[in-house]
Amino acid sequence: MSFINYSSREINCKIVYYGPGLCGKTTNLQYIYSKTNPEAKGKMISLETGTERTLLFDFLPISLGEIRGFKTRFHLFTVPGQVFYDASRKLILKGVDGVVFVADSQVERLDANIESLESLENNLREHGEDLEKIPFVIQYNKRDLPTAVDLSYLEEVFNPRGVQSFEAVAPTGQGVFDTLKAVAKQVLVELKRGDRHRAP
Amino acid sequence: MNTQTALFEEDSKRLTELCLKLQQESYAKAVFLLDKDGQLLSSVGEVEEIDTTSLASLTAGNIAATGGLAKLLGEREFPVQVHEGEVESIHISLVGERLILVILFDNRSSLGLIRLKLKHSYPELLQVSHEIFNKPPEEVRSVFSQISDDDIDDFFSFD
Ligand SMILES: Nc1nc2c(ncn2[C@@H]2O[C@H](COP(=O)(O)OP(=O)(O)OP(=O)(O)O)[C@@H](O)[C@H]2O)c(=O)[nH]1
Numbered sequence: 001m002s003f004i005n006y007s008s009r010e011i012n013c014k015i016v017y018y019g020p021g022l023c024g025k026t027t028n029l030q031y032i033y034s035k036t037n038p039e040a041k042g043k044m045i046s047l048e049t050g051t052e053r054t055l056l057f058d059f060l061p062i063s064l065g066e067i068r069g070f071k072t073r074f075h076l077f078t079v080p081g082q083v084f085y086d087a088s089r090k091l092i093l094k095g096v097d098g099v100v101f102v103a104d105s106q107v108e109r110l111d112a113n114i115e116s117l118e119s120l121e122n123n124l125r126e127h128g129e130d131l132e133k134i135p136f137v138i139q140y141n142k143r144d145l146p147t148a149v150d151l152s153y154l155e156e157v158f159n160p161r162g163v164q165s166f167e168a169v170a171p172t173g174q175g176v177f178d179t180l181k182a183v184a185k186q187v188l189v190e191l192k193r194g195d196r197h198r199a200p
Numbered sequence: 201m202n203t204q205t206a207l208f209e210e211d212s213k214r215l216t217e218l219c220l221k222l223q224q225e226s227y228a229k230a231v232f233l234l235d236k237d238g239q240l241l242s243s244v245g246e247v248e249e250i251d252t253t254s255l256a257s258l259t260a261g262n263i264a265a266t267g268g269l270a271k272l273l274g275e276r277e278f279p280v281q282v283h284e285g286e287v288e289s290i291h292i293s294l295v296g297e298r299l300i301l302v303i304l305f306d307n308r309s310s311l312g313l314i315r316l317k318l319k320h321s322y323p324e325l326l327q328v329s330h331e332i333f334n335k336p337p338e339e340v341r342s343v344f345s346q347i348s349d350d351d352i353d354d355f356f357s358f359d
């Protein structure tokens with residue numbers, strides 16, 4: 001649910017990072033936070049458990065610049081990846097404009113990725129959304145680990161539609177901004193196209 | 201999908217006037233109006249030292265979570281929440297289906313006074329919120345339609 005404020009001349013869009021537990025969603029936001037100019041970012045909020053697992057969400061507002069005199073902000077959210085937090089994940093997806101699916105490249109996390117992607121589809125459907133119709137990119141994270149599966153195999157399993165995808169090592173930032181820019185761009189293009197634009 | 205909220209100058213002004221009236225009459229420290237997605241529509245009072253974006257997103261998350269709880273228990277929603285601190289307190293209430301009103305207050309006011317003044321302001325807030333969210337589509341002239349592909353490409357050429 002994008003938001004246009006004609007009074008303060010702001011456009012706000014919501015992007016959600018989704019994926020299995022420990023795949024690196026929070027790390028993506030932390031990296032973005034650490035590399036963004038102070039004036040372009042708000043505070044990063046992390047609602048986490050005592051052991052640094054996301055409990056409800058991470059939230060990071062960033063502004064990338066102006067379009068036609070409108071300050072354009074992206075509200076980045078992560079969901080909690082642990083399986084039993086599905087109800088929370090569904091809440092966070094409400095009103096989403098674009099989704100990044102962060103997959104964990106390690107062979108032992110293949111099934112966790114599959115399960116998470118299925119839950120993404122289901123939770124979106126419950127909000128009346130369709131993963132095939134919203135801005136969507138895939139990030140294969142943890143490419144640095146020795147048990148990382150071949151990219152071609154991951155693409156075959158997770159990306160039959162051939163959406164934009166990126167290899168990443170979130171703690172070093174590899175692929176992090178490419179992923180963000182790709183999804184943000186898709187969101188703007190979709191908003192511009194506006195063919196599904198309805199009154200609020 | 202991609203429902204879009206647009207807040208126009210004149211509506212923004214009306215909302216801010218209503219919030220200001222409520223804030224002054226109830227002796228509240230600050231009043232915020234946001235939508236359930238955490239977008240801030242209006243903020244008045246002593247707001248300089250408050251990170252309003254964080255406040256809005258945390259409040260929306262809180263309302264979403266309590267809304268989920270309510271459903272679980274067979275309630276439609278919990279329309280009011282109050283958190284009383286030692287110095288500052290916070291009153292959170294729903295305005296219709298889409299908006300959340302947050303009132304911050306301290307010992308210059310009281311819960312009873314907040315409730316009373318809110319009761320007086322509520323009908324008009326509800327009315328304006330209804331008008332904002334039920335604008336006929338042709339009135340919601342989107343800025344996006346004026347954005348060109350070049351604008352978007354320029355936007356992403358920043359590094
Ligand atoms: N080696 C390596 N470690 C990573 C990578 N990305 C994240 N990690 C580590 O994996 C752990 C979990 O990362 P988080 O970002 O907290 O994972 P998350 O997806 O937010 O997990 P939940 O909040 O439980 O859903 C941390 O210790 C990160 O440092 C990566 O690309 N390579």
Ligand SMILES: [Mg+2]
Pocket residue numbers: 025026027053054078079080081
């Ligand atoms: Mg996390």
